[in-house]
Amino acid sequence: MDASDESLARAAAQGDRAAFAALLDRIYDPLFRLAFRLTGSRAEAEDLVQDICCTLPGKLAGFRGQARLTTWLYRIAVNAAHDRRRRFASHARAADGWGEWELDRRAAEAEDAERLDWLRLAMDALTPPELRDTLVLMLEGLSHAEIGAVLGVSEGTVSWRLSEARKKLRAMKEAVL
Known part of the structure; x- marks a missing residue:
């Protein structure tokens, strides 16, 4: 498929499974590299990207196309990494005593x-x-x-x-x- 990332995202948001698969093929590696840099751990990066990919079908409906898809996805990844850090810190504080x-x-x-x-x-x-x-x-x-x-x-x-x-x-x- 020679479609742009944005057109694949719009098609995937409409339920096109082939478009979603093609989109994942394109974005997975760059998303993983970013997640690895954010977490510093291969296992954490894999978990983070898996979480993002699992929630991506629902989030694609909110993609308005005002920015490049990669910019939008990177923002999702950064927010997910922050949420994950806060969640782990909260669990650590709860388990500390x-x-x-x-x-x-x-x-x-x-x-x-x-x-x-x-x-x-x-x-x-x-x-x-x-x-x-x-x-x-x-x-x-x-x-x-x-x-x-x-x-x-x-x-x-x-x-x-x-x-x-x-x-x-x-x-x-x-x-x-």
């Missing part, structure tokens, strides 16, 4: 896991076993009376065992520090 939040969450999880590991080891080392049994029941939320009933001992004995377990755990913790 999440990375720090995730790091804090993981640090807290690691700290909790470390505490639980220490408690597990300390509980295993807690002797006599009656102290461990009493402490476990207390950690389960049972009252002194309920613990006494489960273990078959008085509430006073439960209180004494819990006191002894705390002392031994405290001593173990101080030994580690």
Whole structure:
């Protein structure tokens, strides 16, 4: 086709698929070069040109022919690149705090896991076993009376065992520090 870019654009705007295909053949490479210069990245330029080409059929109806088609398309490309940069910057700002939040969450999880590991080891080392049994029941939320009933001992004995377990755990913790 020897038609001008502008006549191909008008025909494509009217639904002529062959004219649209011929127009894309002519404008794709120059549009890609501009997009590459605007973005600095081959992948970004490819995405940008693809976005422009996908929206081009609808935009061609707005082409009035007051400027050359390439000038009009370059303006579309520059605007699309600006929009893309703003969108990415907005997403980056929205995601900015999440990375720090995730790091804090993981640090807290690691700290909790470390505490639980220490408690597990300390509980295993807690002797006599009656102290461990009493402490476990207390950690389960049972009252002194309920613990006494489960273990078959008085509430006073439960209180004494819990006191002894705390002392031994405290001593173990101080030994580690």
